[in-house]
Amino acid sequence: MENYHLLKDSRSNHYAYVNLTKSPKTIYFLPTGKTGGTFFRNTLNFKLHWWDPYGYESNSENIEQKVWDVIKDNISIIIIRNPLNKLISSYLEITKPREETKQITINMIFYKILQNKINKKTVFDSFNNFLDVLINNNKYDPHMWNQTEILQKWYGLKGDDIEKYCNHILFNETLTEDSNELSELYNLENNRHPNSNIGDNQLKKLVEQIIDDSILINKMKIILKKDMIFYNTYAKKVDKYEKLSKITQNFDVYMKLLD
Numbered sequence: 001m002e003n004y005h006l007l008k009d010s011r012s013n014h015y016a017y018v019n020l021t022k023s024p025k026t027i028y029f030l031p032t033g034k035t036g037g038t039f040f041r042n043t044l045n046f047k048l049h050w051w052d053p054y055g056y057e058s059n060s061e062n063i064e065q066k067v068w069d070v071i072k073d074n075i076s077i078i079i080i081r082n083p084l085n086k087l088i089s090s091y092l093e094i095t096k097p098r099e100e101t102k103q104i105t106i107n108m109i110f111y112k113i114l115q116n117k118i119n120k121k122t123v124f125d126s127f128n129n130f131l132d133v134l135i136n137n138n139k140y141d142p143h144m145w146n147q148t149e150i151l152q153k154w155y156g157l158k159g160d161d162i163e164k165y166c167n168h169i170l171f172n173e174t175l176t177e178d179s180n181e182l183s184e185l186y187n188l189e190n191n192r193h194p195n196s197n198i199g200d201n202q203l204k205k206l207v208e209q210i211i212d213d214s215i216l217i218n219k220m221k222i223i224l225k226k227d228m229i230f231y232n233t234y235a236k237k238v239d240k241y242e243k244l245s246k247i248t249q250n251f252d253v254y255m256k257l258l259d
Contacts (some may be wrong), residue, residue: 026074027186032150033143034089035081036172043179044188071165077182078162080147080234081172082247083227084254087220088207091130093143095203101141108133114203123206124213131219146227160233169234173247211250221257228257 029046031037040046081089095114097105105111110129113122139145142153151157155165162169170178176192183190210216235244245254 027188028071028074028076030076030078030155030166032079032147032154033145034086034093035079035147036175037079040079040170040175040179043176043191044183045191075168075186076166077168077170078166079170079172079175080231082244082254083146083224083231084211084220084250084257085172086147086227087224088204088211090143091127091207092204094130094141095126098141098143104140118203118206120206120210123203124210124216127207127210128216128219131216131223134223135219146224148226148230162234171235171238171240171244173244174240208250211253212256217253217256221259224257232258 027046029037029041094101094105095111097111108129110126110133113126113129116122133139134144139149142150145153148158151162157165168182170182180190180192182188232245235241238244245251
């Protein structure tokens with residue numbers, strides 16, 4: 001336990017360890033799932049675990065009080081991501097499948113479709129079914145949650161609250177650059193890893209080939225509506241908005257989602 005703080009919500013057994021830095025204040029990193037948190041923690045040596053959300057629906061007022069009473073006098077960091085890229089990354093993560101929710105995933109249609117053959121047709125059918133699962137709100141794994149949902153469920157925050165509570169809003173699309181700036185600001189050890197977590201190459205490439213289909217776009221508009229507004233609100237407040245908007249493998253699709 002030396003050199004670490006322990007946070008505990010008294011209503012559950014959900015913990016987070018946060019690294020004590022050379023800064024006069026403790027720096028808390030608040031993970032939001034599939035936004036580059038693993039890369040960030042490894043790069044700046046944040047030895048932490050988070051409030052385990054499995055089967056856990058937080059009361060926003062209680063969580064806000066428990067978490068922010070501890071963090072408010074220190075430094076907090078959050079990473080946000082282009083919602084389209086995050087959605088693709090979530091799909092790739094869930095179809096691995098993840099150990100924590102494996103027994104559910106292996107019985108899902110979107111997973112079963114991929115077990116015999118992986119090609120454009122099967123990936124389209126699988127991804128289309130995955131979107132249906134999200135629309136029907138059968139989000140049994142936190143990696144399926146949108147960023148706005150994670151902020152609410154884990155930290156009791158609405159999308160427009162994060163400037164009030166978080167000292168630094170980093171962007172997945174420029175995370176190497178943002179991590180380097182943060183390292184210099186707080187004198188943090190920096191391993192300077194390249195941000196190269198690209199997931200399953202074959203499946204990822206096929207998803208990107210079918211993502212422009214109008215059926216998928218209409219479903220993604222429903223799923224990502226709040227996250228698109230949330231992300232663009234904060235992206236427009238920084239001087240690299242054009243860069244952030246275009247750093248996506250499917251910029252044309254991203255723009256259609258904004259329509």
